[in-house]
Amino acid sequence: AQRVTQPEKLLSVFKGAPVELKCNYSYSGSPELFWYVQYSRQRLQLLLRHISRESIKGFTADLNKGETSFHLKKPFAQEEDSAMYYCAPRDDYKLSFGAGTTVTVRA
Amino acid sequence: KAGVTQTPRYLIKTRGQQVTLSCSPISGHRSVSWYQQTPGQGLQFLFEYFSETQRNKGNFPGRFSGRQFSNSRSEMNVSTLELGDSALYLCASSFGTGGINEQFFGPGTRLTVL
Numbered sequence: 159a160q161r162v163t164q165p166e167k168l169l170s171v172f173k174g175a176p177v178e179l180k181c182n183y184s185y186s187g188s189p190e191l192f193w194y195v196q197y198s199r200q201r202l203q204l205l206l207r208h209i210s211r212e213s214i215k216g217f218t219a220d221l222n223k224g225e226t227s228f229h230l231k232k233p234f235a236q237e238e239d240s241a242m243y244y245c246a247p248r249d250d251y252k253l254s255f256g257a258g259t260t261v262t263v264r265a
Numbered sequence: 266k267a268g269v270t271q272t273p274r275y276l277i278k279t280r281g282q283q284v285t286l287s288c289s290p291i292s293g294h295r296s297v298s299w300y301q302q303t304p305g306q307g308l309q310f311l312f313e314y315f316s317e318t319q320r321n322k323g324n325f326p327g328r329f330s331g332r333q334f335s336n337s338r339s340e341m342n343v344s345t346l347e348l349g350d351s352a353l354y355l356c357a358s359s360f361g362t363g364g365i366n367e368q369f370f371g372p373g374t375r376l377t378v379l
Contacts (some may be wrong), residue, residue, distance in 0.1 A: 188290055190365060201268070202355065202370040244308065252321050253298070253357075253368060255308035 160185050164245055164256035171235050172264050179230040179259045181245030189247035191228045193219055194255070196242045205230075205243070215239070235263045266308040267291070269358050269371035277377045283344040286374045290337050291356030293345075296320075298368060299331060302353040314339055316360040343376075351378045 161184040165259045171177045183189065191208040206214045208221050208228065219230045228245060245256040271290045278284050278312050290297050299311040310323040314333035333343045337358070343350055357368035 200373055202357075204367050206365070207365075241344050250321060250363075252313070252323070256308060257301075257307045 189249040271371040288356035294358035
């Protein structure tokens with residue numbers, strides 16, 4: 159069965175500290191991989207996708223096919239990064255979401 | 266460009282009733298997906314429509330159904346409501362279907378079943 163796991167429900171870091179959000183997936187085949195973010199009182203929105211190999215708002219995500227992981231990282235967290243983050247693999251036409259990690263960045 | 270809109274934003278129903286939720290995608294987008302979000306189960310995929318055809322369906326009972334119109338607007342219907350159907354229902358649109366197409370989400374419809 160397809161599964162996506164975000165082991166941390168809550169993550170609290172100080173401003174300027176590195177932050178890493180873990181995501182592990184169990185899928186047959188090779189899904190596309192995304193990270194979505196939801197800021198307070200805003201809609202769910204795409205943060206980044208693996209296929210683009212991009213860095214958005216200082217975040218990058220490393221795909222490790224051997225470990226089937228797609229961890230999200232930022233070297234220096236900012237207060238505006240406080241939000242809910244979802245790892246979301248997509249196979250065929252279905253996007254599956256992890257349980258999400260709430261990140262709080264403290265001054 | 267206007268974003269994805271969902272109506273109504275809030276809805277209160279009683280058990281056994283049925284409900285219809287509406288989603289208007291971004292202009293030019295032909296794919297609409299629906300998700301259910303609850304504190305216990307998180308975000309779960311309901312179904313996706315593309316060019317008026319259901320492309321994929323999640324693991325939900327037949328009480329949950331949907332359709333898409335020729336203008337790409339979509340509706341979701343839940344019949345014989347149960348308490349457990351209380352949730353935030355999100356709709357997302359994308360230009361095409363398939364993995365690389367970015368999905369844009371609406372604000373959601375908050376359904377409360379009493």
